[in-house]
Amino acid sequence: MRALHVPEAGAQPVLGELPVPAVTPGHVLIKVRAAGLNPLDNVLAAGAFAERFPHHYPLVLGRDAAGVVEAVGEGVDHVEPGQEVFGNVPLAPPIQAGTLAEYALLPAATVVVKPGGLDFATAAALPLAAAAASAAVDKIGVQPGQVVLVNGAGGGVGRYAVQLLATQDVTVVGTGAPADAERLIELGATSVVDFTAGPVAERVRALYPEGVDALVNLVGFTPADVPLDAVRKGGSVATTTMAPDADTLAAAGLTGGMVHAQPVRETTAPLAELAAAGLLAVDVEAVLPLERAAEGLGVLAAGQARGKIVVAFGD
Structure with a gap:
């Protein structure tokens, strides 16, 4: 073969x-x-x-x-x-x-x-991308009415995360390039932050001065790349990349950590049914x-x- x-x-x-x-x-x-x-x-x-x-x-x-x-x-x-x-x-x-x-x-x-x-x-x-998005959304445990930042919303995992969050009646802020903005809004994001225009945390705080309630982080090569400053104290974080350690999260008044995709059929079968029904793009x-x-x-x-x-x- x-x-x-x-x-x-x-x-x-x-x-x-x-x-x-x-x-x-x-x-x-x-x-x-x-x-x-x-x-x-x-x-x-x-x-x-x-x-x-x-x-x-x-x-x-x-x-x-x-x-x-x-x-x-x-x-x-x-x-x-x-x-x-x-x-x-x-x-x-x-x-x-x-x-x-x-x-x-x-x-x-x-x-x-x-x-x-x-x-x-x-x-x-x-399988892998949708399962990763599902795990991250489950990790942060958001409530209706809260605001969630998806850092890396324009990628394969991010587009699933935006949609899964939007079904939970939360406000979704996604990061992406300008070319991503229209599609991310179609998928359920309320607003899109251009990550090429400056530090993500600063741009998010300009929109939400008190910080967002939770962060799903899908990009970055070091823990320092995770925009923790965008999240209010008491908020939660889920990251599929290099995660800040427990001490760093605690010092920022945050909970959460790294998640790993588990693309077993109990997870992926329901996601496939949603996709087949036109409810998950x-x-x-x-x-x-x-x-x-x-x-x-x-x-x-x-x-x-x-x-x-x-x-x-x-x-």
């Missing part, structure tokens, strides 16, 4: 032939029809987690996929060969399996029967062939993605 993979530690990803994975107990082998790209793919390609998780090579990139069940392993009884499904390869040791390949082996716990109202590309854009920015998957990862690495990038496979 063709797969975008890292052949050995320190090497660049290449597109080449690898054996089709053997189905194992508790897993589902699918013929991939579409695979969603995530920033995590670039992290794994660079070996950034090699000290935390053992990496086995060749390492196939990609976490999310939608396709047709080819075979099921022992103990799997909720899907069967021929069904259209989507799912995720979790970040768990050893890091080797991935979805940017013609066949992918997924843990059964993440595999969901694809609603008929979703095409493969849309389904493949859901899935913003797919581009659909690329496997030959251009590395190009899509480059767009993510440069921070230029608007919504999700999906790699599509032929029949």
Whole structure:
């Protein structure tokens, strides 16, 4: 099978032939029809987690996929060969399996029967990003009438977070580039702060002098990049990136911390049903062939993605 993979530690990803994975107990082998790209793919390609998780090579990139069940392993009884499904390869040791390949082996716990109202590309854009957004929204525990800042609202996770928050009758302030503003308002944001025009916390405080009630932070490479000063004392914070430690949050009078996506079917199945019903928009920015998957990862690495990038496979 063709797969975008890292052949050995320190090497660049290449597109080449690898054996089709053997189905194992508790897993589902699918013929991939579409695979969603995530920033995590670039992290794994660079070996950034090699000290935390053992990496086995060749390492196939990609976490999310939608396709047709080819075979099921022992103990799997909720899907069967021929069904259209989507799912995720979790970040768990050893890091080797991935979805940017013609066949992918997924843990059964993440595999969901694809609603008929979703095409493969849309389904493949859901698992990791939507689950991360759901986890962040749950973490902050907001109440109707409160104001929430989504820092990084223009990205794949952010667009889901804006929508999930808007259904809870809260005021959503999103950060984005000027080109993002109209779409974010359509998705449920009340206002959009241009992060290119100055420090986010200062610009948010200009709108809400007493601070917002909660922060969902989806961007930044260091804890200092998290705009804690935008949040009032007593507020809550959820971040998918480099989180301030407990002492830093406590000193600012805040609660919360880092969240991790759990794209198991109990989480992703309801989100897929919302999407199929037209109640959760899935913003797919581009659909690329496997030959251009590395190009899509480059767009993510440069921070230029608007919504999700999906790699599509032929029949």
